[in-house]
Amino acid sequence: MQGTVDSTPVVTGHELATHEEHQDLRLLGLITFLCSEFLMFAGFFAVFLVFWGSKAEWPPKETEVELLLPAVNTFILVSSSLVINLGTKAIKNNDLAGLRKWFGITAAMGAVFLVGQVYEYMNLGYGLKTNLFSNCFYLMTGFHGAHVFIGLMLILGVLWRSRRANHYNDITHTGPEMAEIYWHFVDIVWIVLFTLIYLLTLI
Amino acid sequence: MAQADISVAPVVAQGGHNHPDKWKWYDYFTFNVDHKVIGIQYLVTSFLFYLVGGFMAVLMRTELATPDSDFLTPELYNAFLTNHGTIMIFLWIVPAAIGGFGNYLIPLMIGARDMAFPKLNAIAFWLNPPAGALLVVSFFVGGGAQAGWTSYPPLSEITANLPQTLWCLALVLVGTSSILGSVNFLVTIWKMRVPSMAWDEMPLFCWAMVATAILALFATPVLAAALILLVFDINFGTSFFKPDAGGNVVVYQHLFWFYSHPAVYLMILPIFGIMSEVIPVHARKPIFGYKAIAYSSMTICLVGLFVWVHHMFTSGTAPWMRIFFTISTLIVAVPTGVKIFSWVATLWGGKIRYTTAMLFAVGLLSMFVFGGLSGVTLGAAPFDIHVHDTYYVVGHFHYVLFGGSVFGIYAGIYHWFPKMTGRMLNEPLGKVHFVLTFIGTILTFTPMHSLGIQGMPRRVAMYDPQFTDLNQLVTVGSYILAVSVIPFYINVIWSWMAGKEAGPNPWNAMTMEWTTASPPIIENWEVLPVLTHGPYDYGFEPKEAATGEEALVPK
Numbered sequence: 001m002q003g004t005v006d007s008t009p010v011v012t013g014h015e016l017a018t019h020e021e022h023q024d025l026r027l028l029g030l031i032t033f034l035c036s037e038f039l040m041f042a043g044f045f046a047v048f049l050v051f052w053g054s055k056a057e058w059p060p061k062e063t064e065v066e067l068l069l070p071a072v073n074t075f076i077l078v079s080s081s082l083v084i085n086l087g088t089k090a091i092k093n094n095d096l097a098g099l100r101k102w103f104g105i106t107a108a109m110g111a112v113f114l115v116g117q118v119y120e121y122m123n124l125g126y127g128l129k130t131n132l133f134s135n136c137f138y139l140m141t142g143f144h145g146a147h148v149f150i151g152l153m154l155i156l157g158v159l160w161r162s163r164r165a166n167h168y169n170d171i172t173h174t175g176p177e178m179a180e181i182y183w184h185f186v187d188i189v190w191i192v193l194f195t196l197i198y199l200l201t202l203i
Numbered sequence: 204m205a206q207a208d209i210s211v212a213p214v215v216a217q218g219g220h221n222h223p224d225k226w227k228w229y230d231y232f233t234f235n236v237d238h239k240v241i242g243i244q245y246l247v248t249s250f251l252f253y254l255v256g257g258f259m260a261v262l263m264r265t266e267l268a269t270p271d272s273d274f275l276t277p278e279l280y281n282a283f284l285t286n287h288g289t290i291m292i293f294l295w296i297v298p299a300a301i302g303g304f305g306n307y308l309i310p311l312m313i314g315a316r317d318m319a320f321p322k323l324n325a326i327a328f329w330l331n332p333p334a335g336a337l338l339v340v341s342f343f344v345g346g347g348a349q350a351g352w353t354s355y356p357p358l359s360e361i362t363a364n365l366p367q368t369l370w371c372l373a374l375v376l377v378g379t380s381s382i383l384g385s386v387n388f389l390v391t392i393w394k395m396r397v398p399s400m401a402w403d404e405m406p407l408f409c410w411a412m413v414a415t416a417i418l419a420l421f422a423t424p425v426l427a428a429a430l431i432l433l434v435f436d437i438n439f440g441t442s443f444f445k446p447d448a449g450g451n452v453v454v455y456q457h458l459f460w461f462y463s464h465p466a467v468y469l470m471i472l473p474i475f476g477i478m479s480e481v482i483p484v485h486a487r488k489p490i491f492g493y494k495a496i497a498y499s500s501m502t503i504c505l506v507g508l509f510v511w512v513h514h515m516f517t518s519g520t521a522p523w524m525r526i527f528f529t530i531s532t533l534i535v536a537v538p539t540g541v542k543i544f545s546w547v548a549t550l551w552g553g554k555i556r557y558t559t560a561m562l563f564a565v566g567l568l569s570m571f572v573f574g575g576l577s578g579v580t581l582g583a584a585p586f587d588i589h590v591h592d593t594y595y596v597v598g599h600f601h602y603v604l605f606g607g608s609v610f611g612i613y614a615g616i617y618h619w620f621p622k623m624t625g626r627m628l629n630e631p632l633g634k635v636h637f638v639l640t641f642i643g644t645i646l647t648f649t650p651m652h653s654l655g656i657q658g659m660p661r662r663v664a665m666y667d668p669q670f671t672d673l674n675q676l677v678t679v680g681s682y683i684l685a686v687s688v689i690p691f692y693i694n695v696i697w698s699w700m701a702g703k704e705a706g707p708n709p710w711n712a713m714t715m716e717w718t719t720a721s722p723p724i725i726e727n728w729e730v731l732p733v734l735t736h737g738p739y740d741y742g743f744e745p746k747e748a749a750t751g752e753e754a755l756v757p758k
Binding site: 023025026028029032033035038040041042043044046047050051054055128131132135136139143 | 323382383385387389390421427431432435441442451458461
């Protein structure tokens with residue numbers, strides 16, 4: 001602080017003028033936001049764990065989860081994270097067609113995941129209100145599903161905008177990158193969720 | 204990234220030039236992305252809600268002037284109690300201290316033209332008025348939420364369901380606003396300082412805002428989780444917090460306090476920042492212990508995340524938790540003490556100017572020491588168990604929130620009003636305001652400690668007649684506080700229209716916001732300033748001339 005006067009570089013106004021338009025900070029902002037968003041899920045995870053720790057039977061007999069469909073769903077969602085990465089890699093090489101192809105595939109995989117989720121809900125034989133476990137189950141997977149839906153909308157938004165000439169290219173591609181990061185976030189949350197609800201409850 | 208910069212630059216460069224030279228009054232009622240407009244929007248909105256919350260407090264104190272319930276119905280009393288707390292925290296102190304001062308000052312202090320995400324910033328502000336509207340509406344659709352600002356289940360799940368739901372939604376809105384604002388603060392301070400400004404050359408207010416933003420980012424979403432579960436319990440038949448269906452009410456308390464204890468630091472850290480700006484300027488001395496103050500903010504931020512159970516010592520908490528959280532709570536007193544002593548050491552031997560801003564800052568110092576010490580007593584489980592849910596707690600947190608946060612907001616207003624409006628506040632009127640506030644605060648909140656130790660429970664509209672005398676004293680004090688805002692609001696309105704011209708740097712301060720015009724031009728500077736000295740180098744000659752502005756040279 002006080003002693004740093006000497007080291008201050010002399011910068012004239014003209015040089016500073018180039019600094020005025022700061023770099024694109026949107027990715028950083030999104031990551032900061034997602035750190036915060038993750039803590040909301042962490043709150044749900046904590047509630048789930050506390051209930052688990054205090055109950056003799058978790059999940060209770062009549063509300064057990066099935067494993068096969070969610071496992072397939074997990075495979076689809078995790079792979080889609082790799083696919084979307086191919087999309088942003090493509091646009092970084094100025095390959096718009098590649099971006100649209102891979103983002104299209106990711107969107108389809110996301111949609112399949114959501115459909116699978118709804119199918120699972122309809123075939124479980126118990127609902128949100130059945131018991132404490134089903135409360136947690138539907139709330140957590142439901143909130144995650146809502147986030148998948150938002151991510152899907154972001155991807156479709158990128159696809160929609162990609163119709164404009166030169167909207168995305170090897171220099172400006174923050175939009176696809178943000179969609180990708182959000183999609184990874186959704187994926188990471190799901191991995192924790194899947195482990196908690198489906199895998200660890202098997203033990 | 205570097206490539207992107209160059210290509211984007213011509214498109215956005217001087218992008219602000221499609222705006223007028225000066226904002227008109229009606230621009231302040233629109234979705235404006237200028238951080239200074241947003242700062243003023245936050246401040247004016249929060250000062251309006253301050254009156255609403257204060258009005259509720261006065262009505263409650265009038266009820267409590269007698270032991271019987273003879274002025275408000277008990278339900279209305281409960282609704283006022285709930286909404287007084289909610290409004291004062293979420294629509295007054297938080298938006299004023301973080302949204303108002305933070306948005307207005309951060310870009311000016313670090314030499315940026317705006318926040319990193321101006322549109323996001325405007326969105327964050329505009330989430331606040333609907334939240335306030337929801338709380339007001341909740342009074343007309345079922346008498347307002349009545350479960351206290353903590354809204355513990357099962358009470359919150361069995362009383363006034365619709366207003367309680369609206370209350371939850373209002374809090375989710377302000378919580379979202381807080382998160383979006385924090386993303387903005389963190390990225391702005393991190394990435395948008397003028398190139399010549401290192402981390403430890405930032406004004407201390409910026410450090411305080413970094414700590415505040417981190418806390419808000421980590422704690423607020425957990426509150427959102429708790430409120431979502433509560434809304435599901437109330438409206439959709441789940442049983443997270445219903446013990447008869449296997450749920451657990453203490454889980455709510457944990458989630459709630461995981462946010463709401465850090466919320467205490469959200470309300471005081473920016474104020475600490477304001478203190479660190481106001482005191483050196485008006486004492487004409489370099490701040491004592493810059494690094495100690497900066498890092499103690501970060502320490503409070505870190506430790507503050509691990510103390511929440513001290514609100515729950517009587518919730519069947521396990522003994523090891525009581526021990527752990529007593530210790531962690533007492534540890535928070537250390538960085539706070541570091542700050543207090545640093546400010547006192549800054550005052551020591553300074554050429555103190557008793558401006559109203561300085562009076563409020565010094566007033567805060569004494570009030571906060573008192574409130575902080577009663578906080579230490581409450582942090583110790585053995586004592587807390589005796590006074591839990593009594594007026595002792597009410598006295599304690601009003602000392603830190605009113606004597607601390609509100610005094611700090613006042614100090615900040617008296618200090619930066621000239622920068623924000625270009626006009627000076629009236630000093631004699633300000634001193635009347637200070638004296639009334641100081642006396643009112645002591646008279647209102649000191650007897651509460653005594654009442655609490657004698658066993659008067661909080662959150663009651665009726666009480667045992669043996670407590671009457673002290674309660675009447677408190678009520679008189681609250682009336683003085685109510686009167687104390689009158690000179691302030693008159694002062695602000697009158698000075699804004701016809702006050703003395705301030706000039707760019709009326710206090711001869713050295714931080715960067717004083718190097719531009721008052722009020723600052725729309726993009727803050729014609730040419731961005733260059734840092735030639737530290738923020739508090741009073742008494743040091745700058746070694747290089749600044750950008751020609753004499754204001755930078757200390758007298």
